[in-house]
Amino acid sequence: MALLENIKHLLLPKFLKRFDRKLILNNPVAWSARAHLVSWFGLLSTCFLALLFLIIPNDPRHDSTVYLPIFFIAILSVVGIIFYLIYLLRFNVFKRFGAYTRASMLSSFLLIFTCLGFIISQPFIPSIVESYRANRAFSSEELVKDTDRMNFLISELLYDSLIVDFSRDTVLLSNAKVFKYCDENGFKVENFYNDTINICTQSYLLNQISEHDSVLSLRNQTYVLLDAPDYEFLNCDKARRYISKSKLSRLERYYNVHRSFNKDSLSNWSSEFKKLKVKYASNEVYYNTGWEYAHTSLGSSYLDILGVRSIEEGLDNISFRKFFWYDDTPEILFRVWFYISLGLSLLLFIFRHSTTKIFFISLLVAVLLLMLSGLFVAFLGLEEIGILNLMLFYIATFCVLSSKTFKSLKKSRLTGVSLNIFAASIGFVPIIIVFLYYAHLREKYRNTNFQIDYDYTYFAFNLQWAEVVGIILLLIMIPTFLYSCYRKWYALPDE
Numbered sequence: 001m002a003l004l005e006n007i008k009h010l011l012l013p014k015f016l017k018r019f020d021r022k023l024i025l026n027n028p029v030a031w032s033a034r035a036h037l038v039s040w041f042g043l044l045s046t047c048f049l050a051l052l053f054l055i056i057p058n059d060p061r062h063d064s065t066v067y068l069p070i071f072f073i074a075i076l077s078v079v080g081i082i083f084y085l086i087y088l089l090r091f092n093v094f095k096r097f098g099a100y101t102r103a104s105m106l107s108s109f110l111l112i113f114t115c116l117g118f119i120i121s122q123p124f125i126p127s128i129v130e131s132y133r134a135n136r137a138f139s140s141e142e143l144v145k146d147t148d149r150m151n152f153l154i155s156e157l158l159y160d161s162l163i164v165d166f167s168r169d170t171v172l173l174s175n176a177k178v179f180k181y182c183d184e185n186g187f188k189v190e191n192f193y194n195d196t197i198n199i200c201t202q203s204y205l206l207n208q209i210s211e212h213d214s215v216l217s218l219r220n221q222t223y224v225l226l227d228a229p230d231y232e233f234l235n236c237d238k239a240r241r242y243i244s245k246s247k248l249s250r251l252e253r254y255y256n257v258h259r260s261f262n263k264d265s266l267s268n269w270s271s272e273f274k275k276l277k278v279k280y281a282s283n284e285v286y287y288n289t290g291w292e293y294a295h296t297s298l299g300s301s302y303l304d305i306l307g308v309r310s311i312e313e314g315l316d317n318i319s320f321r322k323f324f325w326y327d328d329t330p331e332i333l334f335r336v337w338f339y340i341s342l343g344l345s346l347l348l349f350i351f352r353h354s355t356t357k358i359f360f361i362s363l364l365v366a367v368l369l370l371m372l373s374g375l376f377v378a379f380l381g382l383e384e385i386g387i388l389n390l391m392l393f394y395i396a397t398f399c400v401l402s403s404k405t406f407k408s409l410k411k412s413r414l415t416g417v418s419l420n421i422f423a424a425s426i427g428f429v430p431i432i433i434v435f436l437y438y439a440h441l442r443e444k445y446r447n448t449n450f451q452i453d454y455d456y457t458y459f460a461f462n463l464q465w466a467e468v469v470g471i472i473l474l475l476i477m478i479p480t481f482l483y484s485c486y487r488k489w490y491a492l493p494d495e
Contacts, residue, residue: 030107045122064130127325150311175202405492411489428470
């Protein structure tokens, strides 16, 4: 501990030392959370890690290398949480020192959450820096432009080996035959095959025409649906989603390749392709996979001839790094960070406002209740609705038992345990209600033809609102009901 104190005083600037002294004299609740110290050391560690991962050589074309650093930093974060607990639990205003108001209890919880959230956020830094470096090295427009160009160059350099024939699907338009087939077999279809002929309805044909590159009309209501060979050897679909440039169709690529072919340009094309290959190819390809597409007279695939596999690997790695923090990833990782921080904050909050004995008894009761509930659910065969109702029943029961604190004359273990479990679970009530509502919807329409998109149209939106309402409910309950219950229960004489 003496070593930690020396390190703390060595790294703390003078203004923060003065602020620390002023805080302990004027606001011991805020001081005891040590949020100012965690913020300072967290800022130092964030800057150090960001600078470290900016300096370390890390080629975006290669496989991501952040997994081991993330694991190592996660371990350091756990150690940091332990050190934070050592300082946090040395000074407890609620139990031993000074006035402790309703606002004090709420601010104590929020400061603990902030500190833990800061510490838990550290393992995300390597991935954020890696994504930033990939974005600086390659723009989305650059990836799309170069990938389209490489597809063209590969096609021209392997021109003699390209498949040139269109794929064909012969279709016979006959509503009468399709309806007759449906009557004979007792089910409805839009098309069926008779030998190699695809017999279909008019609506089916129109849909297929829109999905194919071309259509050839023959006599007697017969059509041939044509698809051009696909000359897209490399793709950067992730990058294309974030620019306005549209993707060439297979037919456009087909005509572009065949109309542009010129033997005199092969040398220049080869040089241009080599430059792009140096730019994007990864040297970490340990195996050769991929579908063999364009065969030469030597029987080798285009992957072996031009090293396209290494370019494909490089593009995949660049896209993974560059777009990792796009789409749903930030929301998912935010929830991971938030609920870990919230869970640990609730445990610390409960521990600081309860006795050590009752806290660990509460953990034991929660585990035993979970096990017994699992057996109960399995024995009765309860489904989702039954499980969710059981959870709400438990929370309501713990709320009622907690309320008995106001009429108690002695410190009851049952009341203390109920209060702790209720404090930990009250914020999740709105989420449980949303899940219960949609479970009832599924049950209502299970055996009807009204099968639903209606079920989950607004599910994600309602779930997000339930999470927000749950947090607001918790923040309201802390300085009101929980404050009154904990103050009353802790002041009572022991049984």
